[in-house]
Amino acid sequence: MLAAATAAVALVAAGCGQGSGGSATGGSGDSADGGDSYTVAFVPKLQGIPYFEAMNTGGQAACAELGCNWLYQGPVEADAAAQANIVRSFVQQGVDALIVAPNDPDSLAPLMQEAADAGIAVATSDTDAPNSVREVFVNQASTEAIGQALTDALLEAMGGSGKYAIVSCGETAENLNSWIEVQKAYTAQKYPEAEIVDIVYAGEDQAKATQMATDLMNAHPDLTGLVGECTSSAPGVAQAVRDAGRIGQVFTVGLGTPQSMVPYLEDGSSSASILWDVEALGYLTAWTGVQLASGAEFQPTNAVSDELTAVEYDAASKTLLLGPPLRITSENAGDFDY
Numbered sequence: 001m002l003a004a005a006t007a008a009v010a011l012v013a014a015g016c017g018q019g020s021g022g023s024a025t026g027g028s029g030d031s032a033d034g035g036d037s038y039t040v041a042f043v044p045k046l047q048g049i050p051y052f053e054a055m056n057t058g059g060q061a062a063c064a065e066l067g068c069n070w071l072y073q074g075p076v077e078a079d080a081a082a083q084a085n086i087v088r089s090f091v092q093q094g095v096d097a098l099i100v101a102p103n104d105p106d107s108l109a110p111l112m113q114e115a116a117d118a119g120i121a122v123a124t125s126d127t128d129a130p131n132s133v134r135e136v137f138v139n140q141a142s143t144e145a146i147g148q149a150l151t152d153a154l155l156e157a158m159g160g161s162g163k164y165a166i167v168s169c170g171e172t173a174e175n176l177n178s179w180i181e182v183q184k185a186y187t188a189q190k191y192p193e194a195e196i197v198d199i200v201y202a203g204e205d206q207a208k209a210t211q212m213a214t215d216l217m218n219a220h221p222d223l224t225g226l227v228g229e230c231t232s233s234a235p236g237v238a239q240a241v242r243d244a245g246r247i248g249q250v251f252t253v254g255l256g257t258p259q260s261m262v263p264y265l266e267d268g269s270s271s272a273s274i275l276w277d278v279e280a281l282g283y284l285t286a287w288t289g290v291q292l293a294s295g296a297e298f299q300p301t302n303a304v305s306d307e308l309t310a311v312e313y314d315a316a317s318k319t320l321l322l323g324p325p326l327r328i329t330s331e332n333a334g335d336f337d338y
Contacts, residue, residue, distance in 0.1 A: 039069040040289030041095040042125065042282075043086050045103050045170070046204055047074035050257040051231040051278055052101075054338035055126070058282025065305070068290050071095065078170055078204040080104035087111045097121040097289035099138070104172045105129035121292035125285040127175035135292055136318050138285050140276045141325040143175075147182025149274045149325045150253055151191070154225050157251035157271040161193035164225030165216045167209045167233045171201045176229050183227070197223065202233055209236025210243070213252075217244060228254030234273060238264035258328050258336035265330040273328040278338060281322055284308060288320060 042059055044052035056072045063070040071090065075082035080103040090098050091114055098115050102108040102124065109132035112122045116133045125138035140146075154164060166183070168176050180199060187194050197220055202209035213226050213236060226241065228234030234254025238261070241250045247268045254261075256273040264270035287304050290296075298313040298320065312321045328336075 037063075037068045038096040038290050038293040039071060039093075040097045040099065040286050040293070041071040041073075041090040041093075042285055042289075043083060043090065043098070043100045044072070044074035045083070045101050045127070045173070046076060046078045047072070048076060049204065049231060050260055050338050054257065054278035055282035055285065057338070058279035058284075059286040060282075061279070062283040062286035062305075066287065066290055068286060070286055075103075078103050080107050080172070084108060084111055087115070091115045091118055091120065094118070095120060096293035097123065099123045099125050099285055099289055100129070101126035102129045102174070103170055105174050106131065106172070108132065121289070123288055123292060125288070126281065127173055129174065134318075136288060136298065136313075136320055138281070138288050138320050138322070140278075140281050140322050142321065143178045144182055146255075146274060146325050147179040148186050149327065150179065150227055150255070151183050151186045153253040153272040153274060153327060154227060154251060155187070155191045155194055157253070158194065158225045160191055162224035163195050163197045163220060163222055164227065165198040165200070165213075165220065165223060166196060166227045166229055167212050167216070167237050168199060168201050168229035169204050169209075169233055170230075173230075179229065194225075202236065204230065204232045206232040206236040206239075209233040210240045213237040213240035214244065217241075217246065217250060224250055226250060226252045228252065228256065230255055231257050231260065234270070235260050235264060238270040242267065242269040256328075257338055258333040259338055261328065262330070262333045265328075265333055271329075273333075274325050275328055276322055276325050277336075280308060284311060284320065284322055 059070045073086050083103050098120050108129055112132045115122050122134050123136045124134045128137040200212045202212050217223055226237040228237040234256030237252045241252055252270045253272050261270055261273045302311045303309050304311050
């Protein structure tokens, strides 16, 4: 899958803008038969971090193959107001499909309604806004699977018992909060001798995550586990354990991109990273925008590409599911270039 995406990306110039507003174009601009293409705009929580840049790469690859016009723009910080301004800009441009990974789902819902009223197909990807008018959510993996995979990876390293804490990111991020709820319930059910002692929020700030993890270890001397709940917190908590000289005493897992986690996986300050093929998620996001813009209906099982041959659609929740999460370790992290 990664090789196919990389080859496709070679056909299209990078389309990544700067700042907290406006847009940037990637993709061919014309369909394969020479007609006008659909314009699919994706607004991430923030741009400039490896995770969303990998989604951008996948979206560009999809539009190079499908003949759509891919627009990618996010705020430079995980700020709901800045993200809203970018969404407004895309509504004013009259894109065909607008797909958002919302920092604050509730505050974004009125803007998604505005886009729908303007005749724009609206969807979410990576994180949902379930109380909005979004037509579909492009989900990277099920909430239960991600939460359980994080818990299993950590508690296996901790020996099945002990105290751990979570360093999350945005307090209003629907996906992060949903995973945490699964972790709470699953820990109580499967690991009765383990306990979550605290949950803190570092935003999308790796240095802040490191400081918060350090503070947690100081506040709880018997702490033996830390979870970094997003791609900035995962390396952040591992760095804190490394800095404290507590590798092998405090174990960490998180949702980190492979290349950002390699140093920590190799020295043992991180036991595993739970993720998915992020470029494939970007590819699926762009494909979804084209389906919505063209009025095509999703099938229970969708053949998206040669690599994504069986993407499931749940009509009740209006959710497309990329697939199961991956456990990334020092053995397979090198299989990914982001």
